Ligand SMILES: Nc1ncnc2c1ncn2[C@@H]1O[C@H](COP(=O)(O)OP(=O)(O)OP(=O)(O)O)[C@@H](O)[C@H]1O
C-alpha cells in the first residue's frame with residue numbers, strides 16, 4: 001500500500017496554560033473528505049493552523065506521501081500543496097477577482113509586467129470549475145460570503161493545492177449556498193484533492209465525509225469510516241459522557257405580562273414574560289434587521305413599547321438601558337472585545353453593577369465570570385485569559401455570558417448555537433428555558449429549523465421583509481414554516 005497523502009504522528013502543541021493538542025494522529029488519503037470533529041476547544045483549529053504553517057508543533061511529525069516535512073510558514077504550506085480556507089478571508093477588496101486568484105504569482109509578459117489578458121483568461125477556467133459566475137475583471141469588493149469562499153477555494157487551486165483544509169466553511173452560508181459548496185467539494189475530491197473538513201453540523205458531515213477523526217481534549221479518540229458510524233456514536237466519542245435530552249421540555253405555564261411590543265412597517269410582534277418566540281425565514285428575509293431595528297442599531301421608523309410604555313430607542317445604549325440584551329449573529333465583530341480578557345468581556349455591559357461607588361470591583365467581576373465559565377462550560381485556563389486565545393465556540397459562550405450578566409429581561413438571540421458543539425448546545429438550550437421560566441422573554445432568530453421547532457413556544461415567519469404568518473408550537477412543522485417562508 002502506498003503511504004497516505006498526509007500523515008500526522010504524535011503532534012502536540014501547548015499554549016500558556018493550555019495543552020491544545022496532545023499526541024494527535026491523523027492520516028488523510030488522496031481524494032477523501034476527512035472530517036475533523038470535536039467539542040469546542042478540542043483542538044481542531046489548532047491542528048489546522050499547524051498544517052497551514054501558522055503554528056509550529058512542540059512535538060511529533062508530519063509526513064507528506066511518506067516524507068517528513070517541517071512546515072515553516074504559511075507560504076511554505078502553500079508550496080507544499082496545503083491550502084487553507086479560514087473563516088475570515090484573505091482577499092484584497094480593491095483588486096479584481098483574477099488579480100486575487102493569482103496574487104503573488106501573476107502570469108507576466110516580461111518580468112515585472114503582468115499579462116492581464118492571460119490573467120483573466122486563466123481565471124475564467126478556475127471560476128468555471130467552481131461554478132462561480134463572476135467576471136474575472138470585477139472588483140472583489142461587494143461580493144457575497146458564498147462567492148468569497150468559492151474564490152478562496154479557487155485561489156488555493158491556482159496554487160495547486162493537493163490538500164484543502166476548511167474550518168467551519170458553512171457557518172455563514174445559507175442552505176442553498178452550502179449545497180453548492182458541497183458539490184464543489186465532491187468534485188474536488190473526485191479529482192484527487194484531499195479535504196479536511198471541520199464543522200459542528202452533524203447532517204452535513206454524513207452527507208460529505210468519507211472518514212472522521214474525533215478529537216477530545218486535544219487527544220485523538222479514533223478514526224471511523226463515515227458509512228459505518230452514526231451521530232450517536234460520534235457524539236459519545238467526542239463528549240465522552242452521556243448527554244441529557246438536547247431540548248428542554250416546553251413551557252408548562254401560559255406566558256405572563258407583556259414585556260415588549262414592536263412595530264416596524266409590516267412587522268409587528270409582542271413578547272411576553274416566560275416565552276421563547278422564534279423568527280424563522282430564509283437568510284436575507286429581514287430577521288436580523290428586525291432585531292436590529294428593535295435594538296436601535298439601525299434607524300428605522302417604527303415604535304417600541306417596553307412593558308406597555310412607548311420607549312424611544314435611538315441607539316443600542318438606549319436598548320440596554322431599557323432592558324434588552326442582544327446576542328448578535330456576528331459575534332467576533334459586534335459582541336466580543338478580542339483583546340480584553342474573559343472577565344472584562346463578561347461584565348462590560350453591566351459595569352454599573354460592578355462599580356457601586358465608581359470603583360470597579362475586580363473580585364466581584366471575577367466571581368461573576370467564574371460562575372459563567374462553570375455554567376456554560378467555557379474552556380479557558382481562567383477569567384484572565386484574553387478572549388482572542390479562546391476557541392471559536394468558547395468565544396461565543398463568553399458573549400452569551402456578557403448578556404446573562406446584564407440581567408436583561410428581554411433577550412434577542414441571533415443564531416445562538418452557530419459554531420457551538422452538541423454538548424454545549426444542549427446546555428445553552430436548557431439555560432434559555434430556565435431564563436424564560438424566571439420570567440424573561442426571548443426572541444430568537446435561527447436558520448436551524450430543528451432548533452426553532454425544539455425551542456420556541458411560537459414561531460413568526462418572515463419573507464421579503466414582512467411577517468407572513470405565525471405558528472404556535474403545537475402546529476409548527478418544518479413543512480409549514482418552509483411553505484410560509486418561501487411564499488410570494
Ligand atoms: N493562541 C492561543 N493562545 C492560547 N490558547 C489558545 C490559542 N489558540 C488556541 N488556544 C486554546 O487551545 C485550545 C484548542 O483551541 P482550538 O481553537 O483548536 O479549538 P477548536 O477545536 O477549534 O474549537 P471550536 O469548535 O470552538 O472552534 C482551546 O482551549 C483554546 O483556548
Ligand SMILES: [Mg+2]
Pocket residue numbers: 044045046167391392393
Ligand atoms: Mg475552531
